[in-house]
């Protein structure tokens with residue numbers, strides 16, 4: 140799992156003034172809205188006895204209270220009140236949780252999970268359809284019992300569609316993938332791929348005058364975990380942004396925002412969501428059965444052919460980021476796995492911004508470089 144990226148952790152419409160737990164990179168976070176409407180993201184792990192802040196309450200304006208002994212934390216993660224302390228007793232410096240930068244874009248809440256200063260952070264990708272009134276969006280999610288890099292690569296992989304999605308999306312009679320060219324920068328890669336669609340079914344049949352021989356599908360990835368699938372149908376565009384959120388080493392929450400510029404009435408949302416669900420239900424058993432469960436680190440541990448080149452580009456770029464120290468290991472995941480005696484958290488920017496606070500954190504930071512800094 141890679142730290143130092145903006146992760147879309149929740150749909151914006153699901154985040155209110157009430158605390159909401161979300162999970163990413165094997166760590167729980169609490170989200171809530173301030174009175175201003177801005178969203179706060181804190182580590183969900185109270186430093187006192189590890190209570191879940193998400194089970195607490197937002198009190199006193201923008202402050203969240205732990206449900207266990209009522210310690211209160213401000214939006215910057217600093218503890219502002221310890222109810223058991225008699226009046227006048229100070230609050231220990233270590234009484235603080237990590238607070239993560241938040242942005243709200245494209246109907247999603249993005250949290251920056253890492254400690255990079257603002258000007259060094261990789262960008263949130265640009266999804267131009269969101270601001271275009273010709274498009275309508277649907278929001279879909281599903282949990283899958285597989286590692287997020289397996290589910291991520293699956294959507295970048297055009298050559299499985301005739302087999303896993305035969306008759307719904309792929310065409311089993313036309314499995315060849317013509318060679319394609321990849322356009323790539325530091326954070327993103329994509330390619331236009333020619334696919335042969337199967338005959339249209341259901342609602343879409345109404346729009347098909349004649350089945351095209353081939354459709355252009357723009358398929359690509361944005362680091363760390365987003366896949367774009369832009370299908371140019373003869374009657375319009377369908378664009379899916381598929382977020383593969385690592386809940387734990389072996390569980391992934393897929394969140395998809397799907398845009399279409401045909402059948403843009405609300406009445407067709409159900410059909411659009413059903414099509415997405417059908418495809419994911421076809422993928423699920425396949426990715427859950429892949430072995431090894433985790434994506435190998437070494438390119439030579441699996442066999443690649445020309446049509447796998449988007450995945451190979453991802454694995455190469457991932458290798459560079461691992462070398463830069465952005466990988467957070469599986470050994471210290473604090474959620475979803477076995478019971479533990481220690482807890483570590485993804486380091487937040489405040490750890491770098493305030494060197495005088497470097498020793499003020501109760502929970503140790505995950506990831507080697509931040510740990511070295513602290514030592």
Ligand code: FES
Nearest residue numbers: 185187188190205
């Ligand atoms: S565990 Fe949170 S206040 Fe005690």
Ligand SMILES: [Fe+2]
Nearest residue numbers: 293294303422
């Ligand atoms: Fe698939």
